[in-house]
Amino acid sequence: MLVLQKYGGSSVADLDRIRACADRCVATAEAGNDLVVVVSAMKGETNRLIGMANALVEHAPADADRGPYVTAAKRSVDHDRELDQLVATGEKVSAALLAMAIGDRGGRAVSLAGHQLGMTTDRTFTRAKITDISEQRIRSELEEGRVVVCAGFQGTDARGDITTLGRGGSDTSAVALAAALGADVCEILTDVDGVYTTDPRIVPRARKVLAMSYDEMLELASLGAKVLQIRSVAFAKKYGVRVHVRSSLHEGPGTMIVPADEVARLRGQNGKQPMEAIEVSGVALQRDEAKVTLVDVPDVPGVIAEVFGALGSAGVSVDMILQNASRNDRTDITFTVAEADLESATTVLTGLRPGGEELTLATDRAIAKISVVGLGLRSHAEVAAKAFGVLAADNVNVQMVSNSELKMSVVVHERYGELALRSLHTAFGLDAPSR
Ligand code: ASP
Ligand code: MG
Numbered sequence: 001m002l003v004l005q006k007y008g009g010s011s012v013a014d015l016d017r018i019r020a021c022a023d024r025c026v027a028t029a030e031a032g033n034d035l036v037v038v039v040s041a042m043k044g045e046t047n048r049l050i051g052m053a054n055a056l057v058e059h060a061p062a063d064a065d066r067g068p069y070v071t072a073a074k075r076s077v078d079h080d081r082e083l084d085q086l087v088a089t090g091e092k093v094s095a096a097l098l099a100m101a102i103g104d105r106g107g108r109a110v111s112l113a114g115h116q117l118g119m120t121t122d123r124t125f126t127r128a129k130i131t132d133i134s135e136q137r138i139r140s141e142l143e144e145g146r147v148v149v150c151a152g153f154q155g156t157d158a159r160g161d162i163t164t165l166g167r168g169g170s171d172t173s174a175v176a177l178a179a180a181l182g183a184d185v186c187e188i189l190t191d192v193d194g195v196y197t198t199d200p201r202i203v204p205r206a207r208k209v210l211a212m213s214y215d216e217m218l219e220l221a222s223l224g225a226k227v228l229q230i231r232s233v234a235f236a237k238k239y240g241v242r243v244h245v246r247s248s249l250h251e252g253p254g255t256m257i258v259p260a261d262e263v264a265r266l267r268g269q270n271g272k273q274p275m276e277a278i279e280v281s282g283v284a285l286q287r288d289e290a291k292v293t294l295v296d297v298p299d300v301p302g303v304i305a306e307v308f309g310a311l312g313s314a315g316v317s318v319d320m321i322l323q324n325a326s327r328n329d330r331t332d333i334t335f336t337v338a339e340a341d342l343e344s345a346t347t348v349l350t351g352l353r354p355g356g357e358e359l360t361l362a363t364d365r366a367i368a369k370i371s372v373v374g375l376g377l378r379s380h381a382e383v384a385a386k387a388f389g390v391l392a393a394d395n396v397n398v399q400m401v402s403n404s405e406l407k408m409s410v411v412v413h414e415r416y417g418e419l420a421l422r423s424l425h426t427a428f429g430l431d432a433p434s435r
Pocket of ligand 1: 040166169
């Protein structure tokens with residue numbers, strides 16, 4: 001088999017952890033596999049490097065007349081280019097150290113960074129997109145019997161400048177290399193056991209999901225599940241890469257992220273987890289959104305276009321949108337934005353006069369959004385009914401609802417967010433069996 005293993009920052013956090021990774025690499029290779037490894041920077045290292053750059057530039061004291069120094073620095077130096085030069089070093093360090101540790105264990109290994117990897121990207125520093133992977137170097141190292149340890153998170157552009165793939169980008173390096181090499185599996189080795197039905201810190205009875213489809217994982221990642229960079233999941237889906245999220249600390253199985261038809265098969269195989277009548281894979285809670293209501297606006301063509309056009313131009317992304325039935329050609333429009341964007345949204349909206357009138361705004365930060373995600377939502381209308389029933393039994397008022405093929409979200413008062421999350425987790429059969 002050709003195996004790709006990605007070790008995250010906590011798995012290479014110190015020399016002991018690196019030795020443990022090396023043991024696992026050697027065991028995998030000795031079992032007869034070809035092994036390509038992708039590593040993140042040692043835990044905290046990327047933040048440390050960015051912190052130094054910020055201390056030098058971003059956080060330089062602002063000068064009332066000339067503005068923050070960052071403006072001047074940016075004019076004469078391509079700051080983002082230097083940032084990539086800087087942060088890419090973190091992954092080079094862990095790659096070289098892991099290769100040495102494998103050698104110390106009697107294995108054969110070589111580390112590759114930046115251009116040596118053959119990963120070409122565009123020139124969008126700090127969030128570059130992969131354009132091409134030429135895998136000759138990796139293949140010839142494999143043929144010579146070496147474990148190839150690749151520095152994650154980085155590539156080079158057409159000019160040979162180092163670029164990085166955005167925070168969490170080593171996941172995308174791993175999946176992209178797995179796709180290019182046709183690896184049999186892409187193992188994401190991390191400090192959690194797999195993907196959970198929800199955040200175990202809020203719901204102690206959350207359990208590990210054995211198998212999850214690409215689309216479900218994309219939804220959960222966009223709702224804040226941090227196990228994988230979203231881009232890596234999109235990449236895996238596009239190229240059909242089988243991703244196995246599992247612990248770097250033990251050999252137990254984690255979560256397989258695979259095409260939907262395989263999910264059913266994998267779930268059915270495990271006696272302990274029978275296929276559920278309604279297939280919900282996870283629930284998620286978000287507290288960082290705010291609700292905006294435009295009260296009593298003229299219900300004529302063009303108003304809603306002007307409002308959301310202006311928000312879009314200001315870079316404010318809108319999540320749920322709800323327009324009430326109109327009375328006497330007037331209506332209310334309610335939507336949610338990230339709490340961090342609420343101020344700019346308000347500023348933009350107070351400057352508008354859609355239909356010739358000023359807008360009356362009501363804003364509310366005290367909301368929580370709970371989402372239910374699963375392939376089963378495609379065909380089961382009863383998911384919504386069941387969720388409303390559960391919330392009603394808890395006396396939780398539903399303020400907004402949105403529905404799609406894979407996800408249903410409700411907005412409730414912030415105070416009831418955790419309660420609603422726990423109740424829905426139980427109602428959809430996600431609780432771990434009690435011990
Ligand atoms: N070290 C980089 C980061 O922290 C990339 C990664 O770990 O995936 O974002
Ligand atoms: Mg990560």
